[in-house]
Amino acid sequence: MMKPWRCKTCGAHLGKVRRNGSGIHQLLLYREVVDTSQEEVADVDVIAVVEGYAADVRCSNCGGTRTWVPGKEAIVRLLKGTGISSESINKIFEKEEG
Ligand SMILES: [Zn+2]
Secondary structure, three states, X not given: OOEEEEOOOOOOEEEEEEEOOOOOEXXXXXXXXXOOOOOOOOOOOEEEEEOOOOEEEEOOXXXXXEEEOOOHHHHHXXXXXXXXXXXXXXXXXXXXXX
């Protein structure tokens, strides 16, 4: 399932978010910002797939910037590779999820 990823300032579509087979969220960036109030956007070129790292994306419609933050799943996957316990990882997210 794809979720639109919109500019927080003007609401234009900057890309869309999907989950890959491993449950990791990926941001698919559009070549051009789509200024529309529609929920779904068809036939837009995707120029980049962002996964596992943060990225600042500039809206060419209004000049605003939105930051993509990788989903919890992607961060957990990275942290597990470092040997941090699941308990410690969960504590990192406790504040955010309140
Ligand atoms: Zn914008």
